[in-house]
Amino acid sequence: xxxTKTVLITGASxxxxxxxxxxxxxxxxxxxxxSRNIIELSRLKTELTSKYKIYVExxxxxxxxxxxxxxxxxxxxxxxxxxxxxxxxxxxxxFGEFWKSDWGKQEKMINVNILALTQLTRLYLPExxxxxxxxxxxxxxxxxxxxxxxxxxxxxxKAYVLSFTEAIANETEGTGVTVTALCPGPTKSGFxxxxxxxxxxxxxxxxxxDSKAVAEYGYKAMMKGKRVAVHGIxxxxxxxxxxxxxxxxxxxxxxxxxEERK
Numbered sequence: 001x002x003x004t005k006t007v008l009i010t011g012a013s014x015x016x017x018x019x020x021x022x023x024x025x026x027x028x029x030x031x032x033x034x035s036r037n038i039i040e041l042s043r044l045k046t047e048l049t050s051k052y053k054i055y056v057e058x059x060x061x062x063x064x065x066x067x068x069x070x071x072x073x074x075x076x077x078x079x080x081x082x083x084x085x086x087x088x089x090x091x092x093x094x095f096g097e098f099w100k101s102d103w104g105k106q107e108k109m110i111n112v113n114i115l116a117l118t119q120l121t122r123l124y125l126p127e128x129x130x131x132x133x134x135x136x137x138x139x140x141x142x143x144x145x146x147x148x149x150x151x152x153x154x155x156x157x158k159a160y161v162l163s164f165t166e167a168i169a170n171e172t173e174g175t176g177v178t179v180t181a182l183c184p185g186p187t188k189s190g191f192x193x194x195x196x197x198x199x200x201x202x203x204x205x206x207x208x209x210d211s212k213a214v215a216e217y218g219y220k221a222m223m224k225g226k227r228v229a230v231h232g233i234x235x236x237x238x239x240x241x242x243x244x245x246x247x248x249x250x251x252x253x254x255x256x257x258x259e260e261r262k
Contacts, residue, residue: 090117
């Protein structure tokens with residue numbers, strides 16, 4: 001037990017976070033899994049402890065509430081646990097014109113996608129640097145590479161995650177700690193329902209990868225210490241060209257894609 005590393009995963013009750021939990025459990029890591037969904041979290045804990053004989057601690061927490069990230073940190077400390085690896089996976093989106101949006105939902109999105117992610121990173125990074133060992137993976141998105149009309153706050157939040165992650169990855173070079181930004185494209189998960197975009201033909205395409213495939217890719221990238229990991233050849237190409245095509249063209253293209261979601 002003493003030599004077994006512990007991984008903290010937020011948003012672990014579904015999608016990419018759930019599949020990452022399964023992957024790390026299969027490798028013998030102990031887990032601290034965080035979600036506001038107590039039923040799914042308990043179900044996952046039962047599954048992983050019975051199948052892999054590892055230790056799993058569940059923390060039910062709504063990260064959209066300011067201060068929740070610090071509460072997670074304090075609760076883990078009270079259990080005499082240390083997070084050797086941190087995966088900031090929790091996040092959600094919304095669809096529609098910003099000026100018509102529900103501000104409460106936008107605020108919660110910023111709190112989860114940006115505030116909680118940043119605070120958890122700030123809390124754990126000093127400890128990792130002190131130990132000269134550790135890994136952090138922040139889940140961004142291919143949305144991070146361009147503005148997103150009709151999903152403005154979501155795209156902007158993921159741009160923050162990517163920029164923030166790249167910056168601290170540079171700052172931690174030579175410390176023994178690596179920081180990775182995982183940038184999945186459209187993925188079969190619970191994200192579409194939360195963002196109200198289930199009707200999108202593009203998102204229901206058979207070619208879209210499932211959460212397990214993205215999680216496996218993210219796990220390998222994190223373990224290698226890769227700075228930015230964009231899943232899928234087409235997504236890599238889109239990310240590359242979106243930074244080189246005139247912004248007006250990119251905006252029109254993204255607007256058209258997002259309009260398909262109505």
